[in-house]
Amino acid sequence: MVAEPSTPAAAFAGDANFTEPWSAQVRTLTRLRRHREALALLRHGDPSPPPHALALPSAAISCAALSLSSGISQIHALAAKRGLLPAADAYLLSALLTSYSRIGRLPLAHQLLDEMPLESTPHTTLRTAFNSVISGCALHALPAACFTVFRRMRAASVRFDAVTLLALVPAAPLSAVPQVHALAARAGLAAETSVANCLISTYARGGAAGAALARRVFDEMPLASRDLVSWNAVLSAHAQNGLAVDALELYRRMRGPDGGGVEPDAVTLVGVLSSCAHQGARGMGFDIERYVRERLPSFRTNVQLCNALINFHARCGSLPRAQRLFDEMLRRSIVSWTALITGYGMHGHGDIAVSLFERMVSEGIRPDNVAMVGLLSACSHAGMYDEGRRYFSTMESAYKLQPTLEHYTCMVDLLGRAGRLEEARELISSMPMPADGAVWGALLGACKIHRNAELGEEAFEHIIELEPRNAGYYVLMSNIYTDTGQLDGVARVRTMMRERGLKKEPGCSYIEHKGRVHLFMADDHSHPQAKRIYELVIRLEQMVKEKPGARESGAAEGGEKEVAVQPLIGFHSEKLAVAFGLLNTEAGSEIVVIKNLRVCGDCHSFLKAVSGIANRAFLVRDASRFHRFKGGVCSCKDYW
DNA sequence: TTAGGGTTAG
Numbered sequence: 001m002v003a004e005p006s007t008p009a010a011a012f013a014g015d016a017n018f019t020e021p022w023s024a025q026v027r028t029l030t031r032l033r034r035h036r037e038a039l040a041l042l043r044h045g046d047p048s049p050p051p052h053a054l055a056l057p058s059a060a061i062s063c064a065a066l067s068l069s070s071g072i073s074q075i076h077a078l079a080a081k082r083g084l085l086p087a088a089d090a091y092l093l094s095a096l097l098t099s100y101s102r103i104g105r106l107p108l109a110h111q112l113l114d115e116m117p118l119e120s121t122p123h124t125t126l127r128t129a130f131n132s133v134i135s136g137c138a139l140h141a142l143p144a145a146c147f148t149v150f151r152r153m154r155a156a157s158v159r160f161d162a163v164t165l166l167a168l169v170p171a172a173p174l175s176a177v178p179q180v181h182a183l184a185a186r187a188g189l190a191a192e193t194s195v196a197n198c199l200i201s202t203y204a205r206g207g208a209a210g211a212a213l214a215r216r217v218f219d220e221m222p223l224a225s226r227d228l229v230s231w232n233a234v235l236s237a238h239a240q241n242g243l244a245v246d247a248l249e250l251y252r253r254m255r256g257p258d259g260g261g262v263e264p265d266a267v268t269l270v271g272v273l274s275s276c277a278h279q280g281a282r283g284m285g286f287d288i289e290r291y292v293r294e295r296l297p298s299f300r301t302n303v304q305l306c307n308a309l310i311n312f313h314a315r316c317g318s319l320p321r322a323q324r325l326f327d328e329m330l331r332r333s334i335v336s337w338t339a340l341i342t343g344y345g346m347h348g349h350g351d352i353a354v355s356l357f358e359r360m361v362s363e364g365i366r367p368d369n370v371a372m373v374g375l376l377s378a379c380s381h382a383g384m385y386d387e388g389r390r391y392f393s394t395m396e397s398a399y400k401l402q403p404t405l406e407h408y409t410c411m412v413d414l415l416g417r418a419g420r421l422e423e424a425r426e427l428i429s430s431m432p433m434p435a436d437g438a439v440w441g442a443l444l445g446a447c448k449i450h451r452n453a454e455l456g457e458e459a460f461e462h463i464i465e466l467e468p469r470n471a472g473y474y475v476l477m478s479n480i481y482t483d484t485g486q487l488d489g490v491a492r493v494r495t496m497m498r499e500r501g502l503k504k505e506p507g508c509s510y511i512e513h514k515g516r517v518h519l520f521m522a523d524d525h526s527h528p529q530a531k532r533i534y535e536l537v538i539r540l541e542q543m544v545k546e547k548p549g550a551r552e553s554g555a556a557e558g559g560e561k562e563v564a565v566q567p568l569i570g571f572h573s574e575k576l577a578v579a580f581g582l583l584n585t586e587a588g589s590e591i592v593v594i595k596n597l598r599v600c601g602d603c604h605s606f607l608k609a610v611s612g613i614a615n616r617a618f619l620v621r622d623a624s625r626f627h628r629f630k631g632g633v634c635s636c637k638d639y640w
Numbered sequence: 641t642t643a644g645g646g647t648t649a650g
Contacts, residue, residue: 027641030641031641054641057641058641061641061642090641090642091641091642092641092642094641094642094643095641095642097642097643098643101643124642125642127643128643129642129643130643131642131643131644132642132643133643135643161643162644162645163643164643166643166644170645193645194644195645196645197645197646198644198645199645200645200646201646204646227645228646230645230646231646232647233645233646234646235646236646236647239647239648265646266647267646268647269647270647271646271647271648273648274647274648274649277649303648304647304648305647306648308647310648311649314649333648333649335649336648337649338649338650339648339649340649342649369650371649371650372650373649373650374649374650410650
């Protein structure tokens with residue numbers, strides 16, 4: 001084959017500066033990350049004049065990049081032989097320190113640091129040397145070592161700088177980050193863009209409270225210091241911690257005058273799409289997809305961005321679009337598969353989820369814990385008891401995966417829903433770790449479906465120990481008592497809630513129309529069209545009532561579903577949202593509603609009946625899955 | 641010529 005001019009060597013020959021000595025060319029190649037060529041040139045270059053001044057530091061860095069540990073040792077030995085160490089050649093010393101640190105030979109890095117003459121070495125060289133080792137410790141996940149070296153640095157009266165902090169801040173335990181932050185502020189470094197960005201992303205690891213701290217750092221940054229990374233970091237801080245509304249609001253601000261003309265990049269969009277998916281913000285997600293297709297035409301090569309789009313579509317009701325994106329991807333990761341598997345699971349297509357999973361495995365991708373959660377929950381939503389149990393029991397032998405709390409939650413849900421309450425209870429007893437609120441909550445939900453107050457009480461006892469402030473579980477227990485006619489139980493749970501100051505999270509549903517979000521709460525009259533909406537709901541209620549068999553009983557009920565305030569005409573939010581959709585959209589189009597809680601049995605049978613009467617399709621995403629109502633039936637087959 | 645900040649799935 002004829003070498004094309006685009007091959008690395010030929011390209012280098014083409015752009016090489018031939019007036020530059022070959023040792024300087026080594027440096028250039030290292031800078032261009034063409035490490036193999038750099039080392040080849042070092043090996044074959046003219047040995048006189050000696051290459052040490054320019055070539056050796058670069059060669060050490062190239063060795064580290066290629067994990068050539070012995071290469072670094074050889075350069076080190078050569079330097080020692082030539083008398084360039086300990087500190088005669090500061091650059092070579094720095095390069096060796098960096099190389100040893102990057103490759104994880106930290107004892108050697110420490111040794112070099114120890115050998116440095118503190119008095120005669122320039123201060124900046126000392127600082128770089130300490131920074132190299134601290135960064136190396138951070139790179140190799142040795143946070144305690146970072147601080148040990150940092151203390152030595154301070155004991156030696158070497159001033160730290162922004163680079164030191166970029167390694168140190170993420171290495172600090174979350175509880176100690178504010179102290180490092182204060183240290184940075186006292187040194188006048190906390191306002192530097194790189195340091196502030198680093199603080200934002202580190203605080204972001206600390207849940208909702210951390211997101212608030214991250215937000216404060218961002219808000220305190222001078223406008224001129226905020227760059228794209230600052231916006232991305234603060235946006236992700238909210239997106240990662242479930243604060244989707246704030247993340248979307250930040251994105252709007254970024255695009256407005258506050259953004260200072262910063263254009264989003266793929267990283268921004270990944271974060272925003274995740275929040276759109278979480279929040280059901282379909283309009284914004286669609287806008288972003290348009291932006292991606294117009295402005296980032298090579299997006300198909302960006303696996304994370306494609307994954308974010310797949311996840312968005314799968315969770316926002318457009319499975320065909322998610323599937324198309326998946327099919328178009330040039331390279332896929334396990335995340336791509338998981339997003340799609342989870343999406344099919346949420347829509348009740350357990351069979352498709354299972355076959356996707358099998359296809360993934362046959363393509364040589366080993367499932368991870370998250371993929372298994374997606375698969376097991378897909379089985380659970382579809383009532384695929386045998387498959388779910390089989391996959392769960394072979395997790396360890398087939399895929400070397402230890403079941404986590406989330407897998408147990410899926411399995412308790414799967415067994416419980418299928419009516420195997422005792423089996424679910426036994427599974428909890430057999431767990432190698434203590435069950436958490438979610439596991440017991442899954443059992444409680446199953447007890448609601450199967451009206452088992454006794455086992456429900458046991459689950460509830462555990463839950464109020466583990467999650468005493470989660471009102472949803474109290475409502476669930478109270479509903480079990482209602483269903484089993486134990487009114488004293490209902491009163492007891494209500495008293496507990498009152499004494500503890502707990503209020504049920506209000507149910508809300510929303511629908512997007514012509515670029516606007518229309519939000520409804522139960523019995524909410526604030527919408528401008530409220531009068532027409534209520535009239536329509538009442539009319540539909542009457543039509544449903546008159547339709548024989550329209551409101552059958554026996555639908556599976558369970559989980560933290562909303563309770564109808566009035567059994568006959570409960571103006572739950574999803575009814576209002578669907579009525580708004582019927583009044584404002586054209587016949588034939590699908591009405592998509594996003595809801596925060598689970599659909600109650602009453603609304604479920606109402607929506608089924610109305611889909612038949614009005615000959616319209618409603619797609620409702622509730623807290624755990626999608627329901628597609630059409631022609632009088634629901635895609636969940638009343639199993640939810 | 642040396643040290644370096646942000647991202648996805650349940």
